[in-house]
Structure formats: structure tokens, C-alpha cells
Amino acid sequence: xxxxxxxxxxxxxxxxxxAIAADLSQALTRRETVTLAVPGGTTPGPVFDALxxxxxxxxxxxxxxxxxxWVPEDHPQSNAALIRKRLLTGQAASAAFTPYYTExxxxxxxxxxxxxxxxxxLPIDVLLLGMGADMHTASLFPGAQGVAAAMEDDAPMLxxxxxxxxxxxxxxxxxxALRAAGxxxxxxxxxEKRTALAQADKLEPAQAPVKTVLDNSIVHWSAA
Numbered sequence: 001x002x003x004x005x006x007x008x009x010x011x012x013x014x015x016x017x018x019a020i021a022a023d024l025s026q027a028l029t030r031r032e033t034v035t036l037a038v039p040g041g042t043t044p045g046p047v048f049d050a051l052x053x054x055x056x057x058x059x060x061x062x063x064x065x066x067x068x069x070w071v072p073e074d075h076p077q078s079n080a081a082l083i084r085k086r087l088l089t090g091q092a093a094s095a096a097f098t099p100y101y102t103e104x105x106x107x108x109x110x111x112x113x114x115x116x117x118x119x120x121x122l123p124i125d126v127l128l129l130g131m132g133a134d135m136h137t138a139s140l141f142p143g144a145q146g147v148a149a150a151m152e153d154d155a156p157m158l159x160x161x162x163x164x165x166x167x168x169x170x171x172x173x174x175x176x177a178l179r180a181a182g183x184x185x186x187x188x189x190x191x192e193k194r195t196a197l198a199q200a201d202k203l204e205p206a207q208a209p210v211k212t213v214l215d216n217s218i219v220h221w222s223a224a
Contacts, residue, residue: 001201001214005221009189010046012222016187017050019218020126023183025056027125032060034125036095037173037181038087039066039138040079043130044187048086058095062121063087066129067139067172068100070107070160077168100158100171107160107169114171115156122157124173127181129217131210133192135200139163139172140209150174151205151212175205175212184217186210194221 006012020036027034038044065079073081080099088097098118102110129137140147145162149155155174162169178184188197197219200208 002218003197003221004218007222009222009224012187012189012220013044013046014050016044016128016185016220017047017054019185019220020047020051020128021054021056023126024061027182028057028060031125033062033121034060035062035064035121035123037064037066037124037127038083039128039130040068040082041130042082043189044128045082045086047128047187048083052087052090052092055091058092061092062096062098064098064118064121064124064173065100065171066127066137066178067161067170070101070169070171072101072103073099107171111158111160111171112156115158118157122177123180123182124177125182127178127184127213129178129184129186129210129213131186131188131193131197131200133196135196135203135208135210137186137210137213138178139170140175140212142207142209146172147209148206151209152176175209178213179216181213181216184213186213186217186219188219188221189224191223194223197221 139161150159205212
């Protein structure tokens, strides 16, 4: 794990956007089509805003989500809606994007079908992740139903996850799909998450799922 520290949140977001843009440019010299996997949530929004203005051949970039809720895009919790609004605009409007929610299907069937149809896009070229104070990443939450299967070495690309106490099921990229990424950036802010990161580095992936990518990632952190 490489840890980059920044004095301000703005500096952090700018640096992460620049790093991802550089990684995508390098990947495009090696492959005809490259895969960029990104999280939802509001924290990485400024990164997406900056990336959307970067001049590169976005028509050869396929964007996927690291995780998603089983909700349509008009739902306020849809990560796909956020990505369309903050990333797939401006220069990046020509990028391909595969949403995960499928009207009229169920999450188990959709996960299996998407794992098969998206498999040719693996390995992910550039991966951006976040981390919770509970040391989850993507939707690999410690102890959640489905996480053990998603941590297996032979897990498919996508699996459904159920979190106790939440009505909405989730998709997540599996641990092997995350580990195999060519470049992995983890974005975290705040002292609580810095403490959690130090703890995760001493634990097994089952206890701290983010550990599954730490050995092969650049962590970007700012206190604010």
C-alpha cells in the first residue's frame, strides 16, 4: 500500500482525478477498450466533475460501478444516476456505461447475467474505491449476507449482497475482480477513516474487506 496525504480535500480530489486520467491514458496505449470502475456516493463527486473535462478518447472507455443498489435510476439512492450526472458528461459523454439494475428481473438473475456479459472487460484497468469506517469497500460489508461468497477466489464478477436492517439489496464487484485491477486508487477522508485504514492493514479480509485491495493500491487521504 502506498499512502498519499493531502493538506486539503480540494487538493485530494484534484490529485485523484489527475492520477486516474493518467492511468486511463496509459491503459489506452495498451488496449483498444479499457475499463474504469468507480464507486457511487457523494464523496468522489468532485473527482468525477474533473474527469468529465479531461480530453482523452472516452469512446474507448467502458465505465462500470464498483457497487450499486437494486433500484431504478429515478430512485434517489441510484449510483448509476449519479454517474450519469457527474461523470458521463462533457468530454466523458462518449464513454460506454453499463447500469446494473434490470427492470422486470431479480438481482440474483441480473448479477449472473452481467457477470457473464461483462467478463470480457476484465481485468479492470483503473479502479477507484472508497472505504467506510467499518472497513468495507464497494459493497463488501463485514458480515453481510453474500460477502463470504464474494470473497472467494473463484467468485464471479458481480454478486448480490444483503445488509441486515436494510430493505434494498446491493450488487458488488467481487474480491477477485477488485484484486485483479491494473491500477487501484482508494479515496478516504477524515481521521476516523485513517484510523480504520491502519486497523484494516493488520486484519484479514473477512474482518476488513478493504484489505483485499490494499497491497496493490494507492490510498489518497486528507484530514478534512
